[in-house]
Every structure is written in structure tokens, then in C-alpha cells.
Amino acid sequence: MLVLVSPALLVILALIVLPVGWLAWQSIYHDGFTLENYRRVFTEDIYWRSFALTFEISLAVTVIALLLGYPVAYLANSVPKGWSILILSLVVLPFWTSVLVRAYAWLALLQRTGVINQFLRYLDVISEPLALVHNTFGTVVATVHILLPFMVLPLYATMQKIPGDLMQAGASLGASPSLTFLRVFLPLSLPGVLAGCTMVFVLCLGFYITPELLGGGRTVMVSMLVSRNVELYNQFGAASAVAVVLLLSVLAIFFIVSRFISLDRVLGQK
Amino acid sequence: MMRTSPARIGLYVISALVLLYLILPVLIIAPISFSSARFLTFPPPSFSMRWYQQYFANPAWMQATQVTLTVALLTVVIATPCGVAAAYAISQSKLRIMRVIHMALLLPLVVPIIITAVGIFFVYAKVGLVATMPGLVLANVMLGLPYVVISVLAGLQSFDPAQEMVARSLGMNRLRSFFAVTLPQIKSSVIAGGIFAFISAMDETIVALFISGGQYQPLTKRMFTALRDEIDPTIAAISTLMTAASFMLVLLASTRQKKSG
Secondary structure (H helix, E strand, O other): OHHHHHHHHHHHHHHHHHHHHHHHHHHHEOOOEOOHHHHHHHHOHHHHHHHHHHHHHHHHHHHHHHHHHHHHHHHHHHOOHHHHHHHHHHHHOHHHOOHHHHHHHHHHHHOOOOHHHHHHHHOOOOOOOOOOOOOHHHHHHHHHHHHHHHHHHHHHHHHHOOOHHHHHHHHHOOOOHHHHHHHHHHHHHHHHHHHHHHHHHHHHHOOOHHHHHHOOOOOOOHHHHHHHHHHOOOOHHHHHHHHHHHHHHHHHHHHHHHOOOOHHHHHOOO | OOOOOHHHHHHHHHHHHHHHHHHHHHHHHHHHHOEOOOOOOOOOOOEOOHHHHHHHHOHHHHHHHHHHHHHHHHHHHHHHHHHHHHHHHHHHOOOOHHHHHHHHHOHHHHOOHHHHHHHHHHHHHHHOOOOOHHHHHHHHHHHHHHHHHHHHHHHHHOOOOHHHHHHHHOOOOHHHHHHHHHHHHHHHHHHHHHHHHHHHHHHOOHHHHHHOOOOOOOHHHHHHHHHHHOOOOHHHHHHHHHHHHHHHHHHHHHHHHHHOO
């Protein structure tokens, strides 16, 4: 049996375990052991500002995705099967469109001469085009779009398991629909909320293409810090240290979440 | 049970808006790709195939397309058997270490892709695999493996291993019984896993940005560079073709999965 897994395991060891290990080594070793790279990451302005910005954007994206995703998952859960299949297909449809293609689509929609600005000017709502892209706003709009399916799917899966009779029991005991929702349905859907939020937050922490293309160079997220240190400045040690801190943040989040819900629930999607 | 209360109507409106937000970008690309305008204008002034002609007439785009298709096909050919063998072993073996191996095979989904990309770049730089075809294929095999493993493990869950025992008790060896009894029953999830690995390789951008170069640049790397410099509707034409390809493959994969029940 071990023979059967060995080709796959070899690929994983050579192409992800070794490279990540290499990064970790490179972050602490340069002609001798040094913590200089980590000192820079934690003390220099440009680094911790980027980390702070990345966590802020990820938090904002997660909250928005939850606010937008919950009603959709709730509706899909409460309508007849045919309708829920339609809703869920619309949710996963963009899932199968390349991230690059969608970045292009958002540029076409949001830029100064883009579809949204032209439409608003046609309606005479605005006289000057709005700056909707090449800033944090454009990044958040496109990022929420890409990550929303990762929120809706675990929410829907959890809601499916909540027995409908519980709501009827609540109603028969005299509770109003909003009270049964708040006291029965919402608490029971919390594992799905946690699973969805974890996935969205963690994926957002490492986002690269969307902020690079839609952030206009001003929204420097951690992933861009890594790539710039490699491509522009040849600061391999610093890039490695940033990557290690990012990876440790992700692993820490998964570890904390695994104390509350099974990780299969978080990773089981897709 | 549900009446059309104001809350319910609010739910419909919000959900409809969110769904519109989700599909609008996907729907906007095709009309732009058939527009005759040099710059993005919506609605398009008139119908034209010029961006498709530009794509097919440009040797650089054609070379990139060839690289993408070759990489994606080789990825499927290598990742599928590796993934099937691994999934079979994980589902059959009771060794405790298999749980750890199972987790390890899902690592590409857990580690942020930018970290994987930079790490592979450093390793490839040492061994001379940067800007080569084997380097690109190997990286995509690694990224595609989890999809094959997840899909095949799901297929094996509904398969009764006792059937294989019967075949072996009747004198078949393990290998033959796998190909004669097990494989035909999990065929659909194997094909679905392979298709997902293909789509993953076709769409992969970030690792390619770091490790590909020269004549071995896939479509996505050239698209990324083009998008950073200027917005050219040729990209809309390519995007439309890529999206159509993904959707057809997903449709194929999901009909396959349904057949396996």
C-alpha cells in the first residue's frame, strides 16, 4: 500500500514540502544563522503595514461575504429542489471561470470608461466618473466575488442538516418567525458560518492576482510583498521570512478553528 | 409554512442582487469580445470577429496556447494514475500513517499559492528547472493531485471492497481484480478528477508567473502581463474561449459524477 502512495507522496514532498522547508531555512540562514529578516518584518514600517492591511482587507472581505452569502444560502435551503439547484449553479458558475478572466471582467466593469461609470453617467447620477478600480475598493469588490462561493457552499451544507421540524416546533410553541430564526436556526447554522468564514479569510490572506491587477499598486498585500522582494529587489531572505509568517498565520487559524469544528468541514468544499 | 412576509420579499430581493453580482462579470466578457470597438464600450457598437482573428493570427498567443494545452494534458496523464493509486491505498490501508499521508496530499490546497510558487522558484533555480517544460508540468501535477485524490476517495466510499475480495478469492491477483472489478465502478470519479486537474492546470497563473519563461510561457502568464500593461480586447476573446472550455469540461465532469450515483 505504501508503494501505491509513493509516486503521489514523492511529488508532494519534492514540490511543496521541500520548497516550503527551503523558504523557512532561507529565512534564518545566510552565511550563518540570523534573525535579521524577522527583525525587519516585525519592525520596519512597510512590512507590518502590509500585514495590517492584509488582515483588514481579509476581515472586511469575510464580513461582506458572510452578509451577502447567508441570505443566498438561506434562500437556497428554503425553496423547492429545482430552485435551489438553480441558485447553487449560479453560485458555482463563476467558480469555474479563471481568476484572471474575472479580474479582466471587473476592470471592464469598473474602470473610468467602464460599463458602470458609463451607465451612471447615462442616468445622470454622476457628472465625473467615479474611481472604482485601481484602489482598495476595486480589490475588495473583485475579491468578495471570487470568494463568495466558498462562503455559500459550507453555509448551505450546514443549513441542509438543520431539521425543518425544529422550526415548526418553535412556531407551535408560539414564537414568531424572526424569534425562531434567531433562537433556533441561526445558532444551529453557526458551524457553517465558522467553516465559510475560515476558508474565505485564509484564502484572502494569500490573494495575489486580484490585488496586483485591481489594486493599482497602492494596495500592497502580503503576497505582493513576497513577489516584489523576489522579482524586483532580490531580497530572498526577506521574502522567505514574510512567506513563513504568512504560512504560520494560516496554520494558526486552521489550528484554532479545528478545536471547534472538524477541518474536513472547512476543506471539504470544492 | 412560509407566507410572503416583507422579510421574505427582502430575502428574495437581496438574493437576486447577490446572484446578479456573481454572474454579471461572467456575462460581460463575451459581448466585449465580439465588439468592433478598440476600447471598452458597452453596449458594443457593432459585431466583429477582429479580436478572435488577432488572437489566432498572433504567433506569441498561439505558442502560449500550445504550451497551456500540452501542460494541462501531461498534468492529467501523470496526476490521474498517481492520484488514483494514492486514493486506493488510503481507502484500503489501515496503517495509521495513511492519515498523515492523506493530509499531506491535500497540502497544495492549504498552503497559500504565492508561498508554494516562491518556494518552487527557489528550488527550481538550484536544479535548473526554471523556464522549462518539465518544471511547469511537475508543478501542475502537484497542484492537480488533491482534486484527483478527493474525487476518487469520494467514489471509493460508495464502493464495497468485499467485491474485490470475491474476485481475489476466485483466483485473480490484486492488480487484475483492481482493473476488472474496482476501476470500472469508480471510472466516473476518476474521469471527473482528471478533468478537474486539467482545469486547474489550464487556469494556473501564479506558479507560472515565477517559474515559466522564454518559449515555455502558458497563456495565463501572457494574459497577466498583458493585463498589467494595457487592456486589449484580444484578452476578452481568449477569456471567452477559456470560459467556454472550462464550462464544457465541468458539465462533462458533473454528468460523469451523476452516472456513478
